[in-house]
Amino acid sequence: MSSREYDVLVVGGGPAGYYAGLITAVKGLKTLLVEEERIGGTCLNKSCVPLATLLKYLSTTDLIDKLSREGVGISVSNLSIDAGKLFNYVRSSVVNTLSESMRKTLEDLGVDVLNGRAVLVNDSTAKVGDSYIKFKKAIIATGLKWGSGSGVRPCTEFIDLNELPSKVLIIGCNPFGLSIASIYSMLGSEVIVVDEGSEVLKDFDKEVVNYLMLALAERGVEVMTDTVVNSVVVKQGVKEVRLVRGNEVLTVGVDEVFNASVCNPRLDVLGGLNIKLRDGYVWVDASLRTSVGNIYAAGDVTGLSTYAHTAIVQGVVAGVNVSGGNMSFTYRVSPRYTFTYPEIFSVGLTEDEARSLGYEVLTARQSLTSNALARASMSSGMVKVVVDSRYGGVLGVHAVGYGISEVVNEVSIAVTLESTSDTVINTLLAHPTLGEVLRDALLQVLKV
Secondary structure, three states: OOEEEEEEEEEOOOHHHHHHHHHHHHOOOOEEEEEOOOOOHHHHHHOHHHHHHHHHHHHHHHHHHHHHHHOOOOOOOOOOOOHHHHHHHHHHHHHHHHHHHHHHHHHHOOOEEEEOOEEEEEOOEEEEOOEEEEEEEEEEOOOEEEOOEOOEEEHHHOOOOOOOOOEEEEEOOOHHHHHHHHHHHHHOOEEEEEOOOOOOOOOOOHHHHHHHHHHHHHOOOEEEOOOEEEEEEEEOOEEEEEEEEOOEEEEEEEOEEEEOOOEEEOOHHHOOOOOOEEOOEEOOOOOOEOOOOOEEEOOHHHOOOOOHHHHHHHHHHHHHHHOOOOOOOOOOOOOEEEOOOOEEEEEEOOHHHHHHOOOOEEEEEEEHHHOHHHHHOOOOEEEEEEEEOOOOEEEEEEEEEOOHHHHHHHHHHHHHOOOEHHHHHOOOOOOOOOOHHHHHHHHHHOOO
C-alpha cells in the first residue's frame, strides 16, 4: 500500500471541485483532486452542457427550417436529424473534449488528478483504492446521484441513447425534467411529463412559466401535475407506466422513462467520519466549513442548490478559505433557468414574492418582437421587470424566449448590485444586442 501527503484533498471533479482545485493550486497549495468518473461532473457530462449544446443545435435547425419555409432566400431541402449520431457527437466531440481540457488545466497548474473513489478514514486520511492519502484540509464536492429503478432511467442518461425513442415519459416538472422534455420533443418524440406536485417550476415567475407551458403544449408535450407514478412494468420491450391522479388511474405505454425528481447527495465519501448533516445533506457554515474543522464542502452535496453556477461559486469560496482566506458564501440572488425551447429565467424576486415581503412594486413587460436580434432569430417572448416603486431598485427580472439565457448574467449582476432602474437605463448598452431588452423593459416602468 502506498501513501501520499497533500495540503488539500478535493473529492469530486464537478464544477465545485474543479474550481476549488484551481484556487488552491493558484494559492500554492499541494492539491490532489480525486474523481470517480470524468472531470466536469454531472453538469458537463450528463446534464447542463449536453442540454445547452443540444438546444443550440436544435434551435438553430428550427430557425433554418423556419427561414426556408418563409421563402427569405435561404432554401434547405431534406433537412433531417439522426438523434443517435447527434447524441454521440455531443458526448465525444463536445463533452469529452471539454472534460479533457479541464483535466489538463488542473494538471498544468500542478494539481494531481486521480481517478478513483475516495473514502475518508478520519479527518486527516483518505483511502483511494489501495492508497492512503494524508491531507491537512479537505473539500467534499461529490454532488448528487439521481434515482433509478425497474424500467426507469436516471435523467442523467438522457444523452446515452443510440436511437430516438418514439414515446418518452419524464418524472419531474422541474428545470431538468422540462429541459429533457423539450429536447426530445424537438427531436420528434412524443413526450409526457408528470409530477406529483400541483405547480410547475414554482420558483419561477408565473407569467413566464405560463408562456413556456403554452409553447411546450404547441409542440405536443403533455404535462400532468398532481400525478404519481405507481409502477413501471416492462412487457415485450414496452414500458407500461401506471399513473394515479386523484381517483383516476391511467396506464400509458412508452419506450423510455426518465426520473428527474429524486436525487440524493453522494455521502459514501464520509466513511466513518461523523460529519453533521442537515436534511440529509452535508451541513456547512457561511465559510462552507463542515462540523469537522479542517473539512469543507461545496456544491450539490450541501443541499443549498442544484445549479452549477452555485457550485462554482461555492468551490471558489471553499478554495479560498482552505487557503487561509476569509470569504463567505451568500445565496441572496441566484438565477433560475431552463434549457427549454423557448428558454426561461427568473432572477431575484417574483412579483408575488416582492408583494408578500411588503414591497410596493411596479411591473412592466417588454415584448421580444421589438428587439432586432430577437426578430432576426424569429423569436417571440417577453421580459418582465419587478421594481421597487419607492426607490426604483430592480427587485427581479423574468424572461422567456429563444436565446434569452444570454441576458441572464447581466441581469444577475444588476439585481445583485441592487441597481436602480435609472442606473440600468443610463448604462451604455451595445446595439443591436439581445441584452437591450432589460433597458427597454425598465423604460416601460416610466409609463406606469
